[in-house]
Structure formats: C-alpha cells, structure tokens
Amino acid sequence: MSGLKITLIEDDTPIKVTVDLPANVHRDLLDYAKAMPAQAGGKLVELPKLIPEMLRRFMASDRGFVRGRTGRRV
Numbered sequence: 001m002s003g004l005k006i007t008l009i010e011d012d013t014p015i016k017v018t019v020d021l022p023a024n025v026h027r028d029l030l031d032y033a034k035a036m037p038a039q040a041g042g043k044l045v046e047l048p049k050l051i052p053e054m055l056r057r058f059m060a061s062d063r064g065f066v067r068g069r070t071g072r073r074v
C-alpha cells in the first residue's frame with residue numbers, strides 16, 4: 001500500500017545502560033529529584049525516570065546537535 005501517511009514506527013523498546021556517575025553528580029541528581037515533588041504531585045521522582053528525561057531535554061535544546069541531525073534520523 002503506497003501513499004500511507006505513516007511509513008515508519010520507531011522502536012521505542014527501552015535499552016538498559018549502566019553508567020558510573022561521579023559522587024557529586026549523583027548527589028546533584030538526588031537533590032534535583034527531591035526538589036521535584038511539588039511539580040510531580042508530591043511523589044519523589046525516581047532517578048531511572050528522571051535521567052532519560054533530562055537527557056532528552058538536553059539534546060532537544062542543543063541547537064548544534066539538532067541542526068546537524070535534521071533529516072538524519074536513525
């Protein structure tokens with residue numbers, strides 16, 4: 001069937017990544033997560049949910065990265 005508007009559905013299967021963080025970065029992440037409950041309905045945000053969102057927003061706001069990636073989705 002040609003002419004379909006949706007041609008590709010990206011694989012959004014989570015990928016497990018193990019990273020060693022410096023102690024000061026880990027403390028900062030914990031402090032950030034503790035500061036969020038006011039916006040998160042009073043619940044503490046877990047780091048495994050916080051880190052991907054931080055990375056996504058960082059990459060989306062990096063103009064050089066976005067500009068260089070335009071049209072080259074992998």
